[in-house]
Amino acid sequence: DAGVIQSPRHEVTEMGQEVTLRCKPISGHDYLFWYRQTMMRGLELLIYFNNNVPIDDSGMPEDRFSAKMPNASFSTLKIQPSEPRDSAVYFCASSLDTPSTDTQYFGPGTRLTVL
Amino acid sequence: GQQVMQIPQYQHVQEGEDFTTYCNSSTTLSNIQWYKQRPGGHPVFLIQLVKSGEVKKQKRLTFQFGEAKKNSSLHITATQTTDVGTYFCAGPRLTGGGNKLTFGTGTQLKVEL
Numbered sequence: 001d002a003g004v005i006q007s008p009r010h011e012v013t014e015m016g017q018e019v020t021l022r023c024k025p026i027s028g029h030d031y032l033f034w035y036r037q038t039m040m041r042g043l044e045l046l047i048y049f050n051n052n053v054p055i056d057d058s059g060m061p062e063d064r065f066s067a068k069m070p071n072a073s074f075s076t077l078k079i080q081p082s083e084p085r086d087s088a089v090y091f092c093a094s095s096l097d098t099p100s101t102d103t104q105y106f107g108p109g110t111r112l113t114v115l
Numbered sequence: 116g117q118q119v120m121q122i123p124q125y126q127h128v129q130e131g132e133d134f135t136t137y138c139n140s141s142t143t144l145s146n147i148q149w150y151k152q153r154p155g156g157h158p159v160f161l162i163q164l165v166k167s168g169e170v171k172k173q174k175r176l177t178f179q180f181g182e183a184k185k186n187s188s189l190h191i192t193a194t195q196t197t198d199v200g201t202y203f204c205a206g207p208r209l210t211g212g213g214n215k216l217t218f219g220t221g222t223q224l225k226v227e228l
Contacts, residue, residue, distance in 0.1 A: 042218065042220050042221060045215055045216070045218075048215060091157055093158075099214060100145065100208075100214040100216065101146055101163075103148070103163070104158075106157040106158045108156075108157055109157050
């Protein structure tokens with residue numbers, strides 16, 4: 001298996017622009033997670049899905065952030081409009097079973113820079 | 116809410132020295148996971164501990180879960196440059212909508228020749 005796939009790997013954009021991050025989880029995994037990592041706040045869970053349904057989005061910073069999972073093999077995280085404080089590495093991860101007990105497999109991440 | 120703290124935040128060692136990172140939770144954990152993130156990389160699962168007082172070994176790495184299941188440690192014997200990275204512990208947290216992992220603050224390890 002290719003593992004979790006994310007695109008783009010790097011994104012540089014200007015403040016106010018829309019940013020869309022993409023993720024393909026490992027085939028057969030029922031759970032998908034979006035994390036954000038910064039020096040100041042560490043690794044934060046933004047949202048997670050179970051069987052394509054959002055279960056917990058309490059980590060989504062504000063209305064500028066939205067996530068979708070239209071099918072089992074694809075998810076997007078969108079930021080509109082983007083702000084400099086959104087600059088971070090965004091990881092997508094997937095797991096076969098319940099997130100509290102099962103291994104999470106992380107993608108390579110998208111490094112976002114908002115100027 | 117539940118917090119998972121790790122100490123130290125940073126650790127520099129000479130190659131061959133031992134290294135230990137400690138993970139402390141404000142609540143009892145049903146299990147704890149450990150992940151390693153190399154510089155510029157992504158977190159990679161290392162191990163999961165479930166039982167009170169459990170000790171597991173992976174070559175030079177020894178993982179321990181506290182008797183009260185509120186703390187854990189990772190000990191590396193005779194560090195090598197390949198051990199460089201940030202080590203995270205993660206514990207489950209029950210929420211109204213489901214359950215999820217809370218990652219610790221991480222310990223960044225640097226190994227000097």
